[in-house]
Amino acid sequence: MRYRARVIAALLTVFAAAVAAAGEGEMLASACSACHGPEGRSVTGLPSLAGMNRHVFMDRMQAFRHGDGTIMNRIAPAYDAAQTAALADYFAALDRGDNEQRHAP
Amino acid sequence: MPRSDRRTLLRGLAGAAALGALGLPLRRARAAPPTVVIAGGGFAGASCALALRRLAPQLRVTLVDRQPRFVTGPFCNAVIAGLRPISSITQSHAGLSAAGVRIVHADIDGVEPAARRIRLADGRTIGGDRLVIAPGIDFDWAAIDGYGPAQVERIPHAWPGGAEALRTLRQQLRAMPDNGRVVISVPDNPYRCPPGPYERASLIAHFLKQHKPQASVLILDAKDHFSKEPLFRTAWGTRYGERLQWRGGRRDGARVVAVDSQSRRVRTISGDEYAADVLNIIPPQRAGRLAGDAGLTDAAGWVPVTAHDFSVAGHAGVHVIGDAARAEPMPKSAYAANMQAKLCAHAIARDLAGEPAVETKLINACYSLVAPDYGISITEVYRLDGDTLAAIANAGGISALAADSQTRAAEADYARAWYQNIVRDSFG
Structure with missing residues (x-):
């Protein structure tokens, strides 16, 4: 029983951490959606972030930090590695949404 | 567990915890879920309503505005210069309705922070567990x-x-x-x-x-x-x-x-x-009439707020977002209003679920058109740490001073694309 209690306690800790991480990613990501669309689904030429591979996301952010881009080069330097990872995880887990709608003018 | 299932579970848990946070007995709470009432249906009010419905579907959200149509500040200069029709910058609350927000179009007589309710000109009142005031600006005549x-x-x-x-x-x-x-x-x-x-x-x-x-x-x-x-x-x-x-x-x-x-x-x-x-x-300018009439403004005419949730000190359960709020160093922009609204919605959802506030970062970005093919921008990222809102030193700033015409044209395109996405993010 004691073993089971420890397992449950450990699982709860993991779950609480996941809750915190999910909440953090979602809140951080809400700052992106004015340009990139609600829940990362853009209805314009600006890129959608929903469903983006996390490594692609991390690489793009790294390139922006090194000066790529017109506006992202001024935004990306504000995010540390942990926050960038939380954003990458959040967007990677989202549905891409309807393809046709995403690319509508 | 797939993320979507986890989110559904989280929302269920949040709902259950919300009942405790409000100190309501379970049976009564099940019959009457927590309510949020919002005064003002511009970028701030609309974004907050939409974000609350996305984050916490168990909440009942009512938005009150005097007019069914909202002509946006963004791109109004393009309309004046004859570059686009007024219809292209006129938004409605239909998308909010579709997302489950109860919309009331009626003249507002005032807001009552102590009772957390909105008083309509016809004598009706609409109250809630949280009152969000997004009155925009008024002019100093x-x-x-x-x-x-x-x-x-x-x-x-x-x-x-x-x-x-x-x-x-x-x-x-x-x-x-x-x-x-x-x-x-x-x-x-x-x-x-x-x-x-x-x-x-x-x-x-x-x-x-x-x-x-x-x-x-x-x-x-x-x-x-x-x-x-x-x-x-x-x-x-x-x-x-x-x-x-x-x-x-x-x-x-x-x-x-x-x-x-x-x-x-x-x-x-x-x-x-x-x-x-x-x-x-x-x-x-100064904060919209509703804020001033309710005694929420400072000597300069704006509403001081607590940065982590845009609540008003001394008025439990009352939030002021958008242009009316004093949120320096954030400017009074549609982007900032939308951003503050989502922060406020997150904070309300977390608070009702009994969860602590999170440290996070906020963004403002504003495009301007110098000509239809010439766009420029300014952006800033803010650190939200407790009640402090500060611009992050190694980020933000204006477009490059030396840039080719392709870059200026690209930023003009981004400005137009931004408009479509922020409208979707704010009005559904």
């Missing part, structure tokens, strides 16, 4: 002698002031003499959309260059410096030359203090007089 509500029809501020005001200013530009002069009066900080007056002057100059090449624009500014100033000045030099002139507050004593609406003449603080064929007065 005492600031400029001879310019008040009675003069607005003849001399529109168009900030943005609804479809009729934009139509009037657009028509006045079309009808002005070929060698005429447009005078724009710009207030001191803070006011709604810091770069807006300079975008307006730019797009009017663009219109004149095409249709009335002998005509000119003069900005009379209460300030000595303004948003994106080096970018605007560079662009004005290359695109508009002598056609667009600017005079500053202390430098030139250009603050407008009096208006003669009949002759369309203005007088500045230094005593200089200027005659205009088209006169656009953007008056000094």
Whole structure:
């Protein structure tokens, strides 16, 4: 029983951490959606972030930090590695949404 | 567990915890879920309503606004310059309705922070567990002698002031003499959309260059410096030359203090007089009437808020978001209003679920069009740490001063794309 209690306690800790991480990613990501669309689904030429591979996301952010881009080069330097990872995880887990709608003018 | 399942579970847990946070017995709470009422359906109010429905579907959200149509500040200058129709910047609350927000279109008599309720002009009241006030701005009509509500029809501020005001200013530009002069009066900080007056002057100059090449624009500014100033000045030099002139507050004593609406003449603080064929007065501003009437504003006329949730100290369960809030160093912009609304919605959802606030980061980004193919931007990222909101030093800033025409054209495209996405993010 004691073993089971420890397992449950450990699982709860993991779950609480996941809750915190999910909440953090979602809140951080809400700052992106004015340009990139609600829940990362853009209805314009600006890129959608929903469903983006996390490594692609991390690489793009790294390139922006090194000066790529017109506006992202001024935004990306504000995010540390942990926050960038939380954003990458959040967007990677989202549905891409309807393809046709995403690319509508 | 897939993320979507986890989120559903989280929402269920949040709902259950919310009941405890409100101190309601489970049975009663099941019959009556927590409620949020929002006064104001512009970018701030609408974004908050939509975000609350996305984050916590168990919440009942009611939004009250006096008008069913909302003409946006963003791109109002393109409308004035004849570059796009008013319909393209007119939003409704239909998307909010579809997302499950209860919409009430009625005149608001006032808000009652202590009771967390909205009082309608017809005597009805709508209350909730949380009251969010998003009243936008009002004008300080005492600031400029001879310019008040009675003069607005003849001399529109168009900030943005609804479809009729934009139509009037657009028509006045079309009808002005070929060698005429447009005078724009710009207030001191803070006011709604810091770069807006300079975008307006730019797009009017663009219109004149095409249709009335002998005509000119003069900005009379209460300030000595303004948003994106080096970018605007560079662009004005290359695109508009002598056609667009600017005079500053202390430098030139250009603050407008009096208006003669009949002759369309203005007088500045230094005593200089200027005659205009088209006169656009953007008056000094303060928080919308609802906030002032409820006693929430400071001496300057804005509402001090706690940064992590945009709550108002001393008024439990009351939040003020958007232009009315004092959120320095964030500017009063549609982006900032949408951002603050989502932060506020997250904070309300977390609070009702009994979870602590999170440290996070906020963004503001504002595009301006100098011409249809020439866009410039300013952005800032803010660290939210407890109750402190601070711009992050190694990020943010304006577009590169030296950039090729492709970059300027790309930013103009981004501006138009941003508009479509923020409208979707705010109004559904």
